[in-house]
Amino acid sequence: MSEKLLMKGNEAVAEAAIKAGCRYFFGYPITPQNDIPEYMSRRMPEVGGEYLQAESEVAAINMVHGAAGAGARVMTSSSSPGISLKAEGISYLVGSQLPSVIVNMMRGGPGLGGIQPSQSDYFQATKGLAHGDIKLGVLAPYSVQELVDLTYVAFEMADKYRNPMMILGDGMIGQMMEPVEFEEEIDPDNLPRKEWATDGTSGRDRNKITSLSLDASVLEDLNIKIQEKYSRMREEEVRYDEYKTEDADIILVAFGTTARICISAIDKVREEEGIRAGLFRPVTLFPYPEDRLEELSHDAEEFLTVEMNAGQMLEDVKRIAGKRRPVEFYGRCGGVIPGIEEIADKIKEMRGE
Amino acid sequence: MSEKLLMKGNEAVAEAAIKAGCRYFFGYPITPQNDIPEYMSRRMPEVGGEYLQAESEVAAINMVHGAAGAGARVMTSSSSPGISLKAEGISYLVGSQLPSVIVNMMRGGPGLGGIQPSQSDYFQATKGLAHGDIKLGVLAPYSVQELVDLTYVAFEMADKYRNPMMILGDGMIGQMMEPVEFEEEIDPDNLPRKEWATDGTSGRDRNKITSLSLDASVLEDLNIKIQEKYSRMREEEVRYDEYKTEDADIILVAFGTTARICISAIDKVREEEGIRAGLFRPVTLFPYPEDRLEELSHDAEEFLTVEMNAGQMLEDVKRIAGKRRPVEFYGRCGGVIPGIEEIADKIKEMRGE
Amino acid sequence: MSEKLLMKGNEAVAEAAIKAGCRYFFGYPITPQNDIPEYMSRRMPEVGGEYLQAESEVAAINMVHGAAGAGARVMTSSSSPGISLKAEGISYLVGSQLPSVIVNMMRGGPGLGGIQPSQSDYFQATKGLAHGDIKLGVLAPYSVQELVDLTYVAFEMADKYRNPMMILGDGMIGQMMEPVEFEEEIDPDNLPRKEWATDGTSGRDRNKITSLSLDASVLEDLNIKIQEKYSRMREEEVRYDEYKTEDADIILVAFGTTARICISAIDKVREEEGIRAGLFRPVTLFPYPEDRLEELSHDAEEFLTVEMNAGQMLEDVKRIAGKRRPVEFYGRCGGVIPGIEEIADKIKEMRGE
């Protein structure tokens, strides 16, 4: 670990990407993540990497395709509407089995929406971002340090599974300043050679990267292979965090920055009301920590999903914990951040206080 | 009702749109739905409408935005990758509350994939098509006649809720020829005036159409309004169909063309094995027929979801019927159509025969 | 002739196009010609025509290609930078031998320049607008009535020679209001069928429109054919106007609105100084009225080219009249309109007064 630096989330994720061996960044500006491309435009030339502002988000994701196909560690970043524009390209990355990292610093929608923080792209990130049976590994940090650490993880997972990974933050974590430490820097030249890459090296058979298979049975085989990777991710990559769940009667489920507010609300109701509340925080939104959440539903009496949206992860919590226990929801939309008080009130209401 | 005509699904949906008062069509070609734009390019001029092949799917969906904003009934169509390209624009339609109809004749993915039929965009259509807390009404026909009827429904719902609607078919239904009747033709000039439209009419206050709200509380109010519309849709628009569910021990859940194959499998196992199997077929995928499915889970002993994908609607069936009953899955991917025999075997396996 | 109407040049050229049978207009906005697309957007639907604002000037000229190829009378308009963007497409129109009319209401350059009137695209219009040995018929009106009349001529010539024609005006003539009369309206349905058009009509052999010829001798034959058309234009289409040239010792050569100012200057020096000055005004800039200008150089003693540019038509005047007589130049650039006084002073200086 290096010395501690005080960094803004957007800059930290950019620096972490570089330290994780990323040398290609393609983007298109959108608030509230513009510090990422700005930082990259300055740092990439210093490390011999390439920064390019593409002519659109569609172009940027296709440039990611190109660099990933050539075997490089590559990243793009955007915020909600920009991610929608990348949808088709992301499906192509899955279909071509190309490792890559996509950062979404979510803002309020729908449409152009606003520039305040939001979590209203949970469904998009975890379920239906694009056509085809696709999944991205989705990592949801709740602090700048975790953002940094998960960036390394994202690049490792991307290469391991040959699949795009998404870092799902929001405007809050992007703008927040916190002290961070970076793991040891990875020299991209020391990374293992990608045998499948179209890196133009002579002395081997021709590699081909495509997502096209006009023969349905060939395409089904590809899908089976991809789904097997997702099964493996479900076994090997689940990450979550808990806070005071041991004795909890009511468990809040929240991801990202919302979880921070939930912790304060939990402390408050424990202290003021003696309510035994706890937090279950999925760190990987895909693969979702299903087993542990199911397990928790044996002891806790009820569940409260808190999100900065109209109720999205709620569906997963209902599907998993809802078999045994009631699941309620508290959320705010459009860039409004839920307050500690509001959440505490909701907990008290549920516990009948 | 008019006389019966033998029509291909793709042509029938186009003709139904025109009869439902649609006078604007913007598209970009992609197999297996090219008969739709081709038909529209010929028919639209005949009825005084506008057909335009845009320079891309992104352009097409934004032209839909323009026509919808001016108060017209407007449609676009595409197949899987093309729908992904429209994702951002669709979120804008939701945010600007603009009625419109989007046809997706699904093909196998991910990426460029193949041109054979598929249902692998269920998640996309019903959960996370784009950023923001958006929903489309999603209508899933299983015959050419139902495709025609639902097209009228889609335009009516679009106007009623000021929200885009999706007709979710697949390559099979698009190419299938069946006899169809059309309801009475709607003259767009007789449709009620849209008071909110930017139709340039003088003598009223200025209308403004936008999805931008930089003030978070204004944007939250918009979201609340939109979610209320979705609640109302859940109350008023649920559609489903059943086949031999009255005495069923095992209920298959399937939508679209897959449901046709399930019916044959059900008949087969009833006749040959005496297995009491039935079918629950959601016609609206959003709003999902949750109550009825939950109700069925009281009596039926087990559920089998059958899809042409890797298991997507499965999650909804698990969430709803899974509380009481085991839910299994049978699916084929990449354009492979499941056979009657395969499904029958799966049923038998589940029933322990 | 119809009744007299007071019209702005930009509107008059649009109305004249429609009366000349034009039913397709494709454009992209740029000052100072925006009244043309605006007028067309209103009028085209009234006459059953099509107006489309393309996504760029490049798109617009290619849409002209499409409509012209289908046999329609079609127009686009722009101002200087927008014409440059159309350069490639115009060469394709020539190569594919497609009739079409292009209006350039010139503004000051280079680059983005300004929005004031200019004649600095003379070289572009008459010499090197694009690659390949191309010529456009170039018509340079000096009044709104002539603008109207030449618009009919442009459509007739375009069809006669299967070549694009340019109407070369400037910001001044576009904004100027003058009374105009229109010739009898042409019904496009009564125009002779274009046997070469790809109008989808069955019952004839396949027509093909292309500018591609990979075989050099075939391409040379095409060029010879095109050059023969230009020779024929030189014989049949030359148009010019003269003012007091009969006894002139000094002849001003000017086109378009500049010619109006020259006439005032000529009257002034004739009256005040007794200088016998006259004006030669080419109406067709291509084909250039070479023979008449050469003829005039037998009697007149000297020539003065006046342009709103840095000296472009000057080269042609030198080439033709310069064999016998001295040719001088007076011009203003960047949107500055030369004054009567300035021109009169230049005449006096040349005549040694």
Added chain:
Amino acid sequence: MSEKLLMKGNEAVAEAAIKAGCRYFFGYPITPQNDIPEYMSRRMPEVGGEYLQAESEVAAINMVHGAAGAGARVMTSSSSPGISLKAEGISYLVGSQLPSVIVNMMRGGPGLGGIQPSQSDYFQATKGLAHGDIKLGVLAPYSVQELVDLTYVAFEMADKYRNPMMILGDGMIGQMMEPVEFEEEIDPDNLPRKEWATDGTSGRDRNKITSLSLDASVLEDLNIKIQEKYSRMREEEVRYDEYKTEDADIILVAFGTTARICISAIDKVREEEGIRAGLFRPVTLFPYPEDRLEELSHDAEEFLTVEMNAGQMLEDVKRIAGKRRPVEFYGRCGGVIPGIEEIADKIKEMRGE
């Protein structure tokens, strides 16, 4: 001078650009100049430069604008239709006074035309490439060595005059292999600082690069300044070559590769017929070597312009030499290369043999 290398013209111009300090290349593929971007894509990274294949020719020329504005030596290359697409951007380079080098390896037109060599963009290059009173310095090499040498000259002139320069070759010179020597390499870091560039350096007043001037008198001043640069180029940059003109009765005028064929034809008629023929070869097409050509028209009896087009430079020769002497033309179009025999026959015909 370095050792002699056998190089293809297209590769030689690319290497010469790099040796002349060019570190930015933006292009879009088109035959017959694809070796240039290909070579650049390999070489630029080796010298720490940037190579980018843009999404279109329009994009490429605007990237040139960006790099030139930042003070770098930058080049783009294309062939005829691609140059037309760059027309608007080139006018912006002139208006913003940005040094840059544009290579046109001409092919037969008009439109898509063919891929064989041609000189049919002479008018475009020297007269009306785009709107506004613009000129490019135009350099027309006739051998690979001259192509190399003129590339250095082009970069020097571009910086000296802050104006784009064009190297006008054709498919023949691009494909031709000849031994070449390179002048000493220029390190871009040792080039004088461009005080006007927007290179982001702090410690000086803000620089602004624009071609916009809404005030006509300001725009006229810019035009005057630009025309003064062109006058200076006419005084200082004229280059030409002659072959056996001393005693010539008939002088051929030709540029580029056509001049090579003319030399053979001249040798042939001198040897076989005793005709005293010579060649005047303009190396700079702008500024055109007017004075020397005029001078030659005092002694030589007649002139023959030979071009691979329908007669373009012919107009300049007529304007200059045509005052005293008859000027005739011989040309081939569409990619057909004139033969020695044909030219010799034309000479004989003119000399009455």
